[in-house]
Amino acid sequence: MLTSIAYPQSNSQAEVINREIILGLKKRLKAKKGRWTEELPSVLWAYKTTHWTTTGESPFSLCFGSEAMILVEIAVHSPRVIHFNQAENKEGLRSLLDLVEELIDKATIRVAAYHQRVSRYYNKRLNPRPLSDGDLVL
Incomplete structure (x- = not known):
């Protein structure tokens, strides 16, 4: 379900x-x-x-379409801080928001692939027991 x-x-x-x-x-x-x-x-x-294994993305990026900037990046003047331009940033964020649905779709595909890998791993270790008519099953 x-x-x-x-x-x-x-x-x-x-x-x-x-x-x-x-x-x-x-x-x-x-x-x-x-x-x-x-x-x-x-x-x-x-x-x-935090990036999750199942989606390959962080909940923040799935919601807002871009990665969050941590305080350390600001303090050490990372390339994201040095090359920051207010006008370009607004336009870039708008374009990223347009791509959020695509990002979510990719994450959904990754989740399905992850579930398949987990299922294959589980099924490898599964011992099948054949059932026949008249067997009592819980």
């Missing part, structure tokens, strides 16, 4: 995302127990900007 992306509660995506956020908080709070509210924004930012 296919479920809608618009209702993550129905396809258990809400639980998966919450689990990832809690794991990220646990990793960062070893020394600072009770200060999770200070660490939550950075954990959420890390979750939104």
